Amino acid sequence: MSHMQMQVPGTTADYSLFFDIDDLPGSLSSGGLAPWQIRKVAAYIDSNLGTTIRMGEIAAQARLSTSYFSRAFRISFGASPHSYIVQKRIERTQQLMLTTDASLAQIALDCGLSDQPHFSNLFRRHVGMTPNHWRRQRRIPPAPRPEFTYDQSHAA
DSSP states (O other): EEEHHHHHOOOOEEEEEEEOOHHHHHHHOGTTHHHHHHHHHHHHHHHHTTSOOOOOHHHHHTTTHHHHHHHHHHHHHOOOHHHHHHHHHHHHHHHHHHHOOOOHHHHHHHOOSSSSSHHHHHHHHSSSSOHHHHHHHHHHOOOOOOOOOOOOGOOO
16 A cells, blocks of 8 residues: 655645555556556645646656656546546545635635636536535534623622
């Protein structure tokens, strides 16, 4: 089992990526990425979700040409690099919606999405509901405040 950790800037949460290399769909014999390439690429994507991630940058992490990398990535991860990055961004937005009080617009920008409307459309397509609705359903309501009563018998 491979374990990678990363720290999301501006949070105290530790988001760990756990995967078993043997469970990934592709292998070297079928044209997929090597285990070290999978780890390096996954870590690079996770640590750069808040920025524009270019295919050439990811391919360089694996030391492959862009065209070969794209094919090997799809074999290894079971999705195109773009689809994988979008899914990771959606997962990150979900983590931030549950762990921060940041606005949806700020969360969108922090996760590399251009603006809140783009984020809302993307989120609805992938999750099936708007981010605001998803957040309200899953947020734990604040604990009720104890009622304060003034005891006049001790007043001076």
